[in-house]
Amino acid sequence: MSNLTGKKIAFAVASEGIEQVELTSPWEAVEEAGGQPVLVSMEKGKVQAFNHLDRGDTFEVDVTFADADADSFDGLVLPGGVANPDALRLDQDAVAFIKSFFASAKPVAAICHAPWSLVEADVVRGRTLTSWPSLQTDLRNAGATWQDKEVVVDGNLVTSRNPDDLPAFNEAALTAFAG
Numbered sequence: 001m002s003n004l005t006g007k008k009i010a011f012a013v014a015s016e017g018i019e020q021v022e023l024t025s026p027w028e029a030v031e032e033a034g035g036q037p038v039l040v041s042m043e044k045g046k047v048q049a050f051n052h053l054d055r056g057d058t059f060e061v062d063v064t065f066a067d068a069d070a071d072s073f074d075g076l077v078l079p080g081g082v083a084n085p086d087a088l089r090l091d092q093d094a095v096a097f098i099k100s101f102f103a104s105a106k107p108v109a110a111i112c113h114a115p116w117s118l119v120e121a122d123v124v125r126g127r128t129l130t131s132w133p134s135l136q137t138d139l140r141n142a143g144a145t146w147q148d149k150e151v152v153v154d155g156n157l158v159t160s161r162n163p164d165d166l167p168a169f170n171e172a173a174l175t176a177f178a179g
Helices: 020-031 083-089 092-103 115-120 133-141 164-178
Strands: 008-012 016-019 035-043 046-051 055-060 077-078 109-111 151-154 156-159
Touching: 008 020, 008 092, 016 020, 016 055, 020 035, 020 046, 020 055, 020 077, 020 164, 035 164, 046 077, 055 164, 077 092, 077 115, 083 092, 083 115, 092 115, 109 164, 115 133, 133 164, 151 164, 156 164
Parallel strands: 008 035, 008 077, 016 046, 077 109, 109 156
Antiparallel strands: 046 055, 151 156
16 A cells, blocks of 8 residues: 555545545545545535435535645545536636646546546646546547546546546555655
């Protein structure tokens, strides 16, 4: 298992529409590896997660995108859910936050629909990744090569397709975050 002692990992989410298991499973993996997960969102307060289409739990936001500095984090996790990345794409602070991880070559792990946020940040051109199958045309149109695989690692970017891929996603993400 990777050791993340002393590492802070940002989890970037919108106010609602987060696929709960895609938030909680990597979050727990980061904690078990000794890292400190931090929930970053558009507004202070709580965010609403979902279990597919059913409301799940709420989670307290630690810091807003406007107040967060990517330099204070060692990596970024982008959980999916259809509404979550779609909302992030419309928030300039969220897009800038995501983009800054790529500008500094820090590891980023995105699962399911989360690569929509990466398209908006214009960071997929020339990269190979995977996602929920319905995003493959968007990703190809943004200049990426899409693969239907459990997990794809392209440099500092880790991607997976869906909750079934979480064990492989978490393992690859922890390896990337450990450096």
